[in-house]
Amino acid sequence: SIRGGCVVVTGASRGLGVGIARAFATEGAATVCLVARSEAGLQSVCRGLAAEHPNVCFHPIAADVTDPGGRARIVRSVESIGQRLLLVNNAGIESWGPFEHATEASVEEQVAVNLLAPMLLTRALLPLMLSAGGGSVIHVASLAGKLGSPNSAAYTASKHGLVGFSRALRSEYASRGVSSCVVCPSFVDTALLDSLVAKAGGERPPWISTTTCDAVSSACVRAALGDEPEALV
Template sequence: MFKQLRGKRVLLTGASRGIGVHIAERLAREGVELVLVARDEQKLGAVAESCRNLGAKVEVLAADVSRAEDRARLLNEAGEIDILINNAGVESSRSLVEQTESDVRAQLEINLVAPIELSRGLVPGMIARGRGVIVNVSSMSGKSATPFNSIYAATKHGLNGFSSSLGVELHGTGVHVGVVCPSFVSEAGMWADGGLKAPAALPEVPPEAVVNGVLKVIRGSVEVLVTPGPIRPLLALRQLVPSLEGPMLRAMGVSKVFSKRGDPKS
């Protein structure tokens, strides 16, 4: 973990849009050296220029983290990294039977395989230096059921399990691992792109709250739930009585919202 960020070298995936832009610009203000990664080189360049204007040293690596060869090239070119932020993510909001094989593969590769492979490539150097942080940007979909988004939810459950397991595994090495789980994020990211309102029981959170969660993990938190209200008691109840999860999601309006995302005509 790091209390002071100035001069730390940060690799951020999914940096060209959404929450990634907010993370990049906030870290630029903290004085880090940024290695920005995304597929869209033009958008990535615009974010890099914004971060440079904020005083940060920035490198741009255009890469598609769903591709094994791009991940290998990224690890080869990134250099020594102090902080890895696995932020890239993709979802396909539709019923399971409507998911294509490419939908499934993309979500698995980007949301789960890429964070694992990038971590696997960078952890040895972090251990050798006795310091490092891995931040995995997950989702509340990794803490509960998400109808009409089952593949995405599966990848985020997997990412949460990977994060907690790796964190315990690396105890005593100086390498810290944590996860940030946002709920419905306004203004930026995949939820905002969908154009629907969050259920009244779970209001949207601003992207700045997610960025603050990332900073909390960098500074030592293991799990940050970015969601309004006391969600942990509901999660605990779900663990104690799993059969209540479906009725709870329906009562809170979550199932209805996700059914609309899966079928905009509904």
């Protein structure tokens, strides 16, 4: 159940993260914690969401999910709330281009943000879920995590890893009340996609298909409510 619980959304200062936070607030979450590096962006988003949902507590947490200190800050904030927990690992980055042109730093950053950070944040919050008798983790991966796509080898590998992590986590913790679901959308039509297209030359490649923030946000809610192992959008 989402009602009365605490939902933590990473990558929540813009785009899809805002949509996911709004969707869970609409579904009845008591507290929605929005996590991102930009404190000013988070404050603005929280004010806007609070105006739409005055009965929900929106709690900004300025933290870098790739940083151990940032993850510890998230755990301390959530622990003080003391409600049943649902984590949405939404933060992610992507870079396009031929793999032979990718820098080591770019490959490492995509794996760190898209795979290692969700794994380590989940690990850090699992004790709170287990002590509360259960909880849920929603991982926002990608259709690239199910198929290979050109010019995004590092991103595709990181999202394949996230799909595998969610499956393993679900198998390991289902009997202890912790659910794990993975949502795999096509490209979400946001400013981030526009930026990637601009860097690629200003035209969308013909193989790109898109979906909307609302569709993906709704899929996250449905996956949580229905305890779905996987949702393709």
